[in-house]
Amino acid sequence: MKRIVCFGPGPKFKGGISNYNTSLAKALDKIVGVDVHIVSWTNQYPSIVPREFVDKTSKLDFLEGTDIKVKYITDYNKPGSWKKTADYIMDLDPDIVIFQWAIAIQGLPMGRIAKRIRNNSAAEVIFDLHFVIQKEASSLDKKFTKRGIKHADTYITHAYKTVDELRELFPDMKIDVNETGQRSDDPLDKTVIKLYHPIYDLFEPDPKFDVPAFKAEHNIAKNAFLFFGFIRKYKGLHHAIKAFKIVADKRDDVTFMICGESFWNTLSQDKFSTKVKNALFGIAKKIFLSKSSNEKDYNPLALIEELGLQDRVMLVNSFIPNEDVHKYFQTADAAVLYYEYATPSGIESLSYNFELPLLATKVGHFPETIDDGYNGYLAEAEDVEDMANVMMKFLDKPLDPKNVEEKTREMSWANYAKAIIGVNS
Template structure:
């Protein structure tokens, strides 16, 4: 069978659900659809309110990437799993791709994968965003193995995830390819001066973007700011919804006397507003204490921005130290401050040109080719 005629079923989040994986899934399906027939199966309902850390799981963006899909699955409704399986069976696909990122979906995905593997002669691929979760999750490894045993092959996006996968599933068929670019999400641009005028900013500007969660290390970034101020003035934008105790961070800002140099935007930012914050910033900062890969880096690159990141997980595979940003030691406010000051004191590097040059390494074609090659290996 020619790869040009493959029929693929993809299972994962999509608009109107929000978040990086929903964007990733939609962009992936758009790319796959250029060469194959794609049926996207998304969620009728995601998480129970008690398990969801945000205010809403719906995307407020007017111009979020979209693609036709069937909303079938509910995480805690076994009947919806059977309906999804029936839909897949009727579609008679050549392969099925599950997105994997958190063990909460293990009962649904594991049951579906088992049904597919034992009832249909169809390759099952797991595209892993995180092999294991960042935050503690009961029976995480047991639940993950339950799902992974139903798959024929895996795609991971960092060396860290590759190691975790090898430990959980020795001798599995796996390929590694980097998280693709989010440049398509960077269409709404602002002139730098206008963005800064809108936000009331002058001078050097740092941007932390994304959900504020314990593993993101925002407290280390806040503790670094007074150290940076000894050498230079700087303003920090913290833009993203808090999934942690916000009062703890506000208290730290007050204790450090940072009220005038830190702006907190505690909400999910729609796509059409991304340019306001990214174009106003000089550099994007990721102070993470744990990570596998990061869509925020790809979003930063999409806006042509360099990145200062801690050297954790797969982030060092994407941030080229001294070329597209700097890598610093995690859990260390001093190291983070030194990296920030070093960035602004480095005048012989064309950061934007370097970022533009590396974009080719993160083209979506590499993810599409990885999927195609795995399907061929399974079917051969």
């Protein structure tokens, strides 16, 4: 029996990394002879971060029907829990421990946990890298990232861009890159398994869902573009809304569905505790973040009224419960990812699961996964006119959803899991 621990946010948390960690655990659980444990945070960030991270709305249990065990134990704000986490994991006597690495601020606890496991057990320590160069420009990012991920035996990346970033961060590290999961025979080499962001299977289309009725209920036009997920500045929603305005002025058969929670607006702003957190977090950001990286006041939704798009936009500005996700993807004709910069995107993966073509910018990994004119269209980053042209191109030359299926056929969780444990697919 091979035992594997997936360290990262458990299924009670919001967001893509929780979904990712859960999906990975489920894929591993399906392999005969594998025993899977999720070891999770109880609190992922410093207490001053003014945000609600726990999913309090979804009723769907992603782990139903599995043998996966979940332990919530790691509190960012209690260093004693870091040692308890490492000791708990070592008591499980795992063969592999997979850390989900997605934000630099977690480098201190994750680095401590990984180091203790690597120095005191025979487990292979793997870091699944969703980024290396952090999106926000913190002066401490590089230090936290180095501290967080340096104790890995093996790395997983989802794009060659991330491999290049790893080389940049550790210029003296000898790296052996492959796409199969084979570990290097040289003990001085670090194995990097370049894989992909697998296609989410947590969310499935509902064959009984009545799309025409949903469109009629919400006044959605014949052609619907979709922005989905947390509203963050780097995702470029402000550009997408301006581009859609150009399209809406030319076409009366289009709707922009904007569905997601404003990342920094999840707590009641009237509470004293929220005001204290906002004040402390504001001070911390002024110290560690450049002014351009401070997105607390980022509000692209104001553009809807400013540009007179109230009747052309369907807005759901809240966290979408897991059981409702399918409605928006089944209704849309294309997903819009006009990011300013990008690491592999959970929304991209989620779109593929619904055979939804992508309209994206030429940043990050998107040119690796999107064949322009086949499974999506690519626009120049931060060029609103070009983004609008791409939306018009999609309306004039729609893409066959079967192209999306063909492009992503090999990007399954099953293949991903087999590569991790060294089983050829």
